[in-house]
Amino acid sequence: MKFYSTNRQSAAVSFKEAVIKSLPADKGLYFPEEVPELDYLFLETLDHYSLPEIGMEVLRQYTKEDIPEAKLSEILHDALDFEIPVKEVEKNIHTLELFHGPTYAFKDVGARFLARCLGFFNETENKEVTILVATSGDTGGAVASGFYNVPGVNVVILYPSGKVSDLQEKQLTTLGGNIKALEVDGDFDACQAMVKRAFLDDDLNAKLNLSSANSINIARWLPQSIYFFEAYRQLKDKKKVVFAVPSGNYGNITAGMLAKKMGLDIHRFIAASNANDTVPRYLQDGNYNVKPTVATVSNAMDVSDPSNHPRMLELHDKEFKDIIKHTEGFTLTDEQTLQVMKDCYNSNGYITDPHGAIGYQALKEKLQKKETGVFLETAHYCKFLSTVEKALEKEIPLPEFVSDLMTKEKVATKLKNDYEDFKEYLLT
Numbered sequence: 001m002k003f004y005s006t007n008r009q010s011a012a013v014s015f016k017e018a019v020i021k022s023l024p025a026d027k028g029l030y031f032p033e034e035v036p037e038l039d040y041l042f043l044e045t046l047d048h049y050s051l052p053e054i055g056m057e058v059l060r061q062y063t064k065e066d067i068p069e070a071k072l073s074e075i076l077h078d079a080l081d082f083e084i085p086v087k088e089v090e091k092n093i094h095t096l097e098l099f100h101g102p103t104y105a106f107k108d109v110g111a112r113f114l115a116r117c118l119g120f121f122n123e124t125e126n127k128e129v130t131i132l133v134a135t136s137g138d139t140g141g142a143v144a145s146g147f148y149n150v151p152g153v154n155v156v157i158l159y160p161s162g163k164v165s166d167l168q169e170k171q172l173t174t175l176g177g178n179i180k181a182l183e184v185d186g187d188f189d190a191c192q193a194m195v196k197r198a199f200l201d202d203d204l205n206a207k208l209n210l211s212s213a214n215s216i217n218i219a220r221w222l223p224q225s226i227y228f229f230e231a232y233r234q235l236k237d238k239k240k241v242v243f244a245v246p247s248g249n250y251g252n253i254t255a256g257m258l259a260k261k262m263g264l265d266i267h268r269f270i271a272a273s274n275a276n277d278t279v280p281r282y283l284q285d286g287n288y289n290v291k292p293t294v295a296t297v298s299n300a301m302d303v304s305d306p307s308n309h310p311r312m313l314e315l316h317d318k319e320f321k322d323i324i325k326h327t328e329g330f331t332l333t334d335e336q337t338l339q340v341m342k343d344c345y346n347s348n349g350y351i352t353d354p355h356g357a358i359g360y361q362a363l364k365e366k367l368q369k370k371e372t373g374v375f376l377e378t379a380h381y382c383k384f385l386s387t388v389e390k391a392l393e394k395e396i397p398l399p400e401f402v403s404d405l406m407t408k409e410k411v412a413t414k415l416k417n418d419y420e421d422f423k424e425y426l427l428t
Contacts, residue, residue, distance in 0.1 A: 001014075001015060001032055001033065001034065001061070001062050001063075001064070001065060002014065002032075002033045003015065003017075003018040003030040003031060003032055003033065003218060004030070004031060004033055005024035005026050005028035005029070005030060005031075006028035006029045006030075006031050006310040006311065006313075006314050007024065007026040007027060007028030007310075008026075008028070009024075009025075009026035009028070010024035010025050010026045010028065012033060013030070014065060014066055015062055015063050015065065015066045015067075015218070015219075016066040016121055018030040018218045018219075019114070019117055019118065019121065019211070019217060019218060019219045020118070020121060020125075020129070020209075020211050021199075021211070022199060022210070022211050022212035022216060022217045023196065023199040023200070023212065023216060025200065027196070027200060028310065029216055029307070029308070029310050029311055030218045031218075031310075031311060031314050032062055032218075035258065035261045035262060035315075036061045036262065037261075037262060037263045038057060038058070038061075038262050038263045038264075039057075040263070042057055043263050043264065043265070046229060046232060046233040047233055049233070051080045051083075051084060051226070051230055052073070052076040052077045052080045054226055054229045054230060054233070055076040055079075055080055055223065055226045056069070056072060056073055056076055058222075058223075058225060058226055058229060058259075058262065059072065059076070059113075059222060059223060059226070060072055061262075062218075062222055063117075066121075067117070067120065071120060075113065075116040075117065075120065076113070078112075078116060079109070079112035079113045079115075079116055079223075080109065080112075080113075080226070082100045082101045082102075082108070083100050084096065084097065084098060084100065084109075084227050084230050084231075085097050085100070085234070086231050086234040086235060086374065087350075089344070089348050089350050089360065090347065090348050092367060092371070092372055092373055093360065093363050093364070093367070093373045093374075093375070094231075094235065094372070094373065094374045094375075095350070095352075095356065095360070095374070095375055095376070095377045096227060096230075096231045096374050096375070096376050096377065097377050098227060098376060098377060098378055098379075099377060099378070099379050099380040101142075102145050103138070103141040103142045103144075103145045103171055104379060104380035104382065104383060104402070105137075105138035105141065105142055105378060105379040105380070105383070106138070106224070106227070106252065106376065106378045106379065107138045107139050107141075107142035107143075107220075108142050108145070108146070109223050109224060109226065109227060110142075110215065110219070110220040110221065110222075110223050110224050110251075111139070111142035111143045111145070111146035111147075111213060111220065112142075112145075112146045113219060113220075113223040114146065114213055114217060114219040114220045114223075115143075115146035115147045115150055115153075115213075117219045118131075118147075118150070118153060118211065118219075119150050119151070119152075119153070122150075122151065122152045122153065125152075126152075127152070127209055128152050128153070128154065128209060129152060129153050129154070129209050129210075129211050130153075130154045130155075130156060130208050130209060130210050130211070130426070131143070131147060131153060131154065131155040131156065131210075131211050131212065131213050132156050132158070132195045132198055132199070132210060132211075132212055132213075133155065133156070133157050133158070133195065133212060133213040133214050134157075134158045134159070134188060134191035134192040134194070134195045134214060135157060135158070135159045135164070135168075135172065135188070135191070136159075136160070136163070136164070136188035136191075136248060136249075136299060136300050136301070136302055136303060137164050137165065137168045137299050137300035137379075137383075138168060138300055138378070138379050138383070139213070139214060139215075140157045140159050140164070140168065140171065140172035140181070141168055141171030141172050143155060143157065143172075143213040144157060144171060144172045144175050144179045144181075145171070145175075146213075147178070147179070147213070148175050148177060148178065148179060149177060149178060150178070153178060154178050154180070155178055155179045155180065155213070156180050156182060156425075156426065157172050157179070157180065157181045157182065158182045158184050158191040158194060158195060158415070158422075159172060159181065159182070159183060159184065159188075159191065160184055160186055160187045160188050160190070160191055161183045161184060161185055161186075161414070163187060163188070163295055163299055163302065164299060165299065165383050165384050165385075165386075165387075166386075166406070167382060167383045167385070167402060167405065167406065168383055169410060169412075170405050170406060170408060170410065171405065173410040173411055173412045174405070174408040174409065174410060174411065176411060180413070181411065181412040181413070182412065182413050182414075182415045182422070182425070183412040183413065183414050183415065184415050184416075184417055185414070185415065185416050185417050186417035187293045187295070187302065188293065188302055188303055189293050189303065189304055189305055190417045192214070192303075192307065193419075194417075194419050194422050195212060195214065196216075197419055198210060198419075198422070198423070198426070199212065201423065204423055204426065204427070207427060208426060208427075214249070214307065215249055215251030215307065215308055216307050216308075220251070221251050221254070221255055221308070221311070222255070222258070223255075224251055224252055224255035224256075225255040225256065225258045225259040225262070228243065228255070228256045228259040228260075228264060228266065229259060229264055231243075231374055232264055232265070232266070235372060235374070237372045238265065238372070239370065239371075239372065240267040240370055240371040240372060241265065241266055241267050241371075241372050241373075241374065242266075242267055242268050242269070242270065242363065242366075242367060242371050242372065242373050242374070243256055243266060243268075243269050243270070243374050243375075243376070244269075244270040244272050244330070244359035244360070244362040244363045244366075244373060244374070244375040244376070245269060245270070245271060245272060245359060245375075245376050246272045246273075246298070246300075246301060246355035246356060246358055246359045246375075246376060246378050247271045247272060247273055247279065247301060247306070248276070248300055248301035248302065248303040248306065249303050249306045249307050249308055250271070250279060250306040250307070250308035250309055250311075250312060251307075251308045252376065252378070253269055253271055253312075253327075254308045254311045254312050254315060256269060257269065257312065257315045257316075257327075258315060260326075261315055266326075267326070267371060268326040268327065268328070269326060269327045269328075270327075270328055270329070270330050270359070270362045270363070270366055271283065271327060271328070271329045271330065272330050272331075272332075272355075272358040272359040272361075272362045272375070273301060273329060273330065273331045273332075273358070274294075274296040274297075274298045274301050274302070274331065274332065274333075274334070274337070274358065275294040275296055275331070275333060275334070276291075276293055276294055276296070276301060276302055276303055276304050277329065277331045278290055278291065278304055278305065278306065278309075279306060279309065279312075279329060280328075280329025280330060280331050281329070282309075282329075283323070283324055283327060283328055283329040284329065286320045288309070290304050290305045291304055292304065296334050296337075296354075297334045297337055297338065297354045297384070297387045298334075298337060298354040298355045298357075298358060300355055300378070300379070301355060301358075328366065330358070330361075330362035330365070330366060331358075332357075332358045332361060336361070337354050337357050337358055337361075337391075338354075338387070338390060338391040339391075340352075340357045340358070340360065340361045341354065341357045341387075341388065341391035341392065342391050342392055342393070344357065344360055345391075345392055351381045351388060351392070351396070352377060352381065353377065353378070353379050353380065353381040353383065353384050353388070354384050354387050354388075354391075355377075355378050355379065356375055356376065356377035356378060356379075359375030359376055359377075360375045362375065363375055380399075381396075382398060382399050382402055385398060413425070
């Protein structure tokens with residue numbers, strides 16, 4: 001399996017090369033030359049497979065030339081050593097809880113897989129790798145945890161100052177060791193722009209072996225398709241399954257579209273967004289019009305120019321009419337999001353985080369007769385405790401499993417929104 005650039009100006013590469021390089025020189029994204037359709041018998045007997053076994057069936061299609069199957073199995077059993085349960089919230093509406101990993105967020109799946117792939121590749125490369133990652137919230141913590149103390153790997157995390165929750169900031173600034181945090185005076189798009197520019201900087205790449213842990217990296221993106229199979233496996237009613245996906249950088253929903261293209265019987269998708277609604281507006285009229293990023297209570301989705309939009313186009317042969325056949329957008333304001341969190345709790349006793357709440361409401365408004373809805377609960381609500389308490393109008397105790405984290409000292413380097421300052425930091 002080779003991986004080509006979505007801009008089609010760079011040579012196709014192997015899975016290993018795509019993982020290590022992260023971005024093609026032509027500023028596109030790596031995408032598989034072929035999306036294989038999975039065996040019908042496997043899809044019909046998903047109930048008999050464990051989560052790591054599902055991962056094997058899905059990912060070996062893309063990795064078999066570079067990772068022996070025995071090693072891939074080892075990687076997946078190690079990376080996916082936690083549950084991803086489906087829970088019914090109300091009639092016909094379920095949630096896929098993606099926060100049972102070590103950093104309480106969906107990004108644990110991709111970050112842990114990527115870290116273990118790079119660790120395996122480094123066994124033979126024997127050269128130090130510098131991971132650059134921009135985060136709007138959960139990516140930083142997941143990457144920090146996944147790569148902590150991985151031999152030969154240094155991690156530099158850029159995050160927007162004042163625009164991540166206290167718990168998220170603690171997760172990415174308290175480990176130390178091979179994990180370095182940069183607090184940037186700017187928004188997520190500014191952080192992401194600096195990371196992308198670094199990968200295309202010949203001078204920098206001549207001195208450092210750079211790679212990325214954002215969903216622009218193929219090994220972060222591909223494994224996110226696994227939990228759509230896992231959700232489908234757990235559902236009792238598998239007819240006309242609709243996934244409402246809280247969407248910021250659009251790695252999650254495009255991974256779901258990949259699962260559908262591989263043969264999973266997903267009926268349709270709803271891209272659930274906050275005020276940063278570039279893609280929902282695009283889904284209405286086909287115009288991709290980027291506006292300035294707006295800070296919201298669902299901060300992990302504060303992204304105006306999502307990196308994975310080219311993969312959405314690629315999965316549909318760049319045909320807008322094919323995208324909107326099974327995908328629509330949905331947006332909520334902050335005020336509406338807080339009200340939905342309150343309503344869901346009062347009606348169902350279920351606490352959503354401010355991202356999952358938008359997915360939940362998308363199903364409440366958009367689910368049709370005889371459809372089964374699943375919204376992705378992408379992070380544990382404790383990461384947004386002040387927002388949850390504001391919405392529910394009551395004090396919520398911090399879970400025991402995070403109380404120790406909040407006492408740790410934050411260590412981060414302040415950085416202006418200036419690429420040359422960032423480059424100087426990396427070279428010193």
